[in-house]
Amino acid sequence: MTAKRLRVFALLAISVVFLLAWAFPIIWSVLNSLKTDSDVLAYPPKLVFAPTLDAYRDVLFGSGSILPNLLSSVIISVGTTVVTMLMAVPAAYALARLRFRGKRFAGFYVLATQMLPPVGIIIPYFLVLRNIGWIDTYQGIILIYLSFSLPFAIWLLVSYFEDIPFEMEEAAYLDGASRLKTLWRIIIPQVRGGIAVTVVFVFLNAWNEFLFAVVLSGNTVRPVTVAMFNFVSVEQTLWAKLAAVSVLAMLPVVVLGVVAQKHIVKGLTVGAVKGGGRR
Amino acid sequence: MATTVVTSADIASEAPRSDFGRVLAQRERRFAAALLAPAFLALLATTTFPLLFLIYTSAFRTDLAMPFTNGFVGFENYQVLLSDERFWTSLLVSLVYTGSTVALQVIIGLALALLVMDMKRGQGWFRVIAILPVVLSPAVVGMIWRTFMLAPEFGIVDFLAINAGLGSKNWLGDPTLAMVSVIAIHTWQWTPFAFMVLLASLASLPEDIYEAARLDRASAWQRFRRITLPLLRPAIVMVIIMRTMVALTAFAAIFTVTAGGPGTATEILNLYAYRKSFTELSIGYGSALAVALLIVTIIISGILFAMRRAR
Numbered sequence: 003m004t005a006k007r008l009r010v011f012a013l014l015a016i017s018v019v020f021l022l023a024w025a026f027p028i029i030w031s032v033l034n035s036l037k038t039d040s041d042v043l044a045y046p047p048k049l050v051f052a053p054t055l056d057a058y059r060d061v062l063f064g065s066g067s068i069l070p071n072l073l074s075s076v077i078i079s080v081g082t083t084v085v086t087m088l089m090a091v092p093a094a095y096a097l098a099r100l101r102f103r104g105k106r107f108a109g110f111y112v113l114a115t116q117m118l119p120p121v122g123i124i125i126p127y128f129l130v131l132r133n134i135g136w137i138d139t140y141q142g143i144i145l146i147y148l149s150f151s152l153p154f155a156i157w158l159l160v161s162y163f164e165d166i167p168f169e170m171e172e173a174a175y176l177d178g179a180s181r182l183k184t185l186w187r188i189i190i191p192q193v194r195g196g197i198a199v200t201v202v203f204v205f206l207n208a209w210n211e212f213l214f215a216v217v218l219s220g221n222t223v224r225p226v227t228v229a230m231f232n233f234v235s236v237e238q239t240l241w242a243k244l245a246a247v248s249v250l251a252m253l254p255v256v257v258l259g260v261v262a263q264k265h266i267v268k269g270l271t272v273g274a275v276k277g278g279g280r281r
Numbered sequence: 282m283a284t285t286v287v288t289s290a291d292i293a294s295e296a297p298r299s300d301f302g303r304v305l306a307q308r309e310r311r312f313a314a315a316l317l318a319p320a321f322l323a324l325l326a327t328t329t330f331p332l333l334f335l336i337y338t339s340a341f342r343t344d345l346a347m348p349f350t351n352g353f354v355g356f357e358n359y360q361v362l363l364s365d366e367r368f369w370t371s372l373l374v375s376l377v378y379t380g381s382t383v384a385l386q387v388i389i390g391l392a393l394a395l396l397v398m399d400m401k402r403g404q405g406w407f408r409v410i411a412i413l414p415v416v417l418s419p420a421v422v423g424m425i426w427r428t429f430m431l432a433p434e435f436g437i438v439d440f441l442a443i444n445a446g447l448g449s450k451n452w453l454g455d456p457t458l459a460m461v462s463v464i465a466i467h468t469w470q471w472t473p474f475a476f477m478v479l480l481a482s483l484a485s486l487p488e489d490i491y492e493a494a495r496l497d498r499a500s501a502w503q504r505f506r507r508i509t510l511p512l513l514r515p516a517i518v519m520v521i522i523m524r525t526m527v528a529l530t531a532f533a534a535i536f537t538v539t540a541g542g543p544g545t546a547t548e549i550l551n552l553y554a555y556r557k558s559f560t561e562l563s564i565g566y567g568s569a570l571a572v573a574l575l576i577v578t579i580i581i582s583g584i585l586f587a588m589r590r591a592r
Contacts, residue, residue, distance in 0.1 A: 013396060017403060020393060024410050024473060028417075030437060031425050045435050093320035101306070102313040108321070115328040117578055119530045121554045122571035123327070125564060126334035129343075149327035152320055181312050210418035212533035217559055227420040227533075234428070244428060251421045259416035266412060267477050 138220030162196025390475025423537030
């Protein structure tokens with residue numbers, strides 16, 4: 003083999019190893035969710051088996067169904083996304099495009115709130131929510147999710163708002179459109195893409211959140227990430243069912259992730275690439 | 282009243298001086314305030330208020346299991362904390378966990394980004410696959426690793442270890458191996474993030490500098506050291522900052538995989554504060570631990586942001 007061929011071959015080998023390493027745990031969970039418990043536990047691990055949807059049927063429609071938990075996750079995530087966007091879009095617009103005193107401080111404040119460790123927020127919140135009876139409620143969880151979703155959404159949206167040329171809104175404004183109308187008719191359509199990316203991120207983060215959910219959930223409101231623990235106990239682990247629940251918990255975020263792939267990378271890199279250039 | 286107030290800030294800034302302009306500027310301020318109000322009220326309620334309340338709580342003994350002992354204790358929680366061995370261990374575990382995961386993410390992520398950059402085909406595969414771990418819930422990731430990957434005997438990692446002649450290992454039961462495992466899991470999940478960000482930054486570097494360097498016969502290593510690394514520096518530092526903040530307060534994956542154990546081998550400071558507050562129900566002391574974590578976070582981010590500015 004020539005040196006060049008060897009290099010190409012090495013590159014290919016490394017790539018395959020890394021792609022496998024990343025994808026494997028996910029693929030393996032999917033495979034396990036299609037097995038019976040004894041097939042999951044087989045040694046050596048079985049790659050060829052008779053697939054069955056029993057585990058899915060059981061976790062969805064059997065006793066102790068996780069459908070209510072999936073519903074909880076959906077309500078929490080959608081609720082958080084809607085409330086966050088209603089607040090973040092106007093705030094981001096103001097921070098990106100209006101002139102007012104204390105703007106610098108306001109921007110800094112949004113950034114700084116992101117640094118608070120979640121465990122520090124949940125301890126006092128738990129005490130307060132317990133007093134007003136908001137433990138195990140949707141409003142309790144959605145409210146506290148704003149602590150991380152709002153700063154993130156505002157910060158991401160600001161970077162999109164900053165990209166619009168100023169002339170557009172000036173023209174609309176001079177034509178006699180009110181500020182609010184300009185925002186709604188001219189600016190928002192311009193940042194539709196950015197808003198979509200932000201929605202995806204906020205939804206993903208809310209769906210995946212765990213610490214707040216563990217502390218604040220109960221029998222009524224328990225997202226699927228927390229309910230997953232029902233399938234692992236000291237006495238026994240329900241292997242195939244656990245795999246099925248994991249796959250169901252992954253499904254929405256993986257679909258969103260793959261569909262919005264290009265935009266997600268842009269969202270992730272906006273801060274990192276631009277961040278270097280900013281003051 | 283407010284209509285006649287003209288502050289020095291107005292005059293100093295490039296605000297228009299005419300009456301008409303002043304009215305406009307004032308309208309703009311009011312409009313801005315109205316737009317910002319909901320978000321800032323929510324942020325005050327969900328971040329600033331809890332922070333103040335946390336500091337207040339940390340001055341009390343608040344034991345939900347033994348309410349009769351509760352009361353104001355001043356700085357006592359902090360005094361206890363300073364001589365609490367478990368606190369110092371958890372701080373050390375936090376630093377090791379954060380330092381090693383961030384270093385691994387940046388090194389592996391950068392190496393892979395450089396490798397994929399030169400690929401003519403197959404880049405797409407990397408981009409799609411890389412997104413998967415990043416969007417997954419750390420709790421689900423932890424669960425998958427704990428059960429299907431690391432479980433003794435039938436977990437895939439253990440299966441590979443046995444076949445490699447290492448024998449079956451107690452991946453999560455042995456203190457050192459448990460630490461290695463949680464670091465590996467965090468690195469597995471978040472390296473794609475560093476990879477994607479660095480790949481995007483690499484793609485945005487100007488090609489002509491490299492052309493010039495090649496004409497000057499700079500070796501691949503020289504080009505990397507002298508051109509790529511300096512140009513990538515802002516992105517790398519940004520990745521380090523973002524990943525450090527997350528790693529310091531990582532919770533779900535460690536909680537699901539080891540719950541801090543065996544013993545306190547993988548108990549990062551964050552987890553210790555959680556356990557103290559919600560498992561052992563001593564919320565006052567847990568608050569003091571959370572404040573300590575906040576102070577550590579501020580110190581570390583201060584250092585990192587100084588790094589970002591320094592050239």
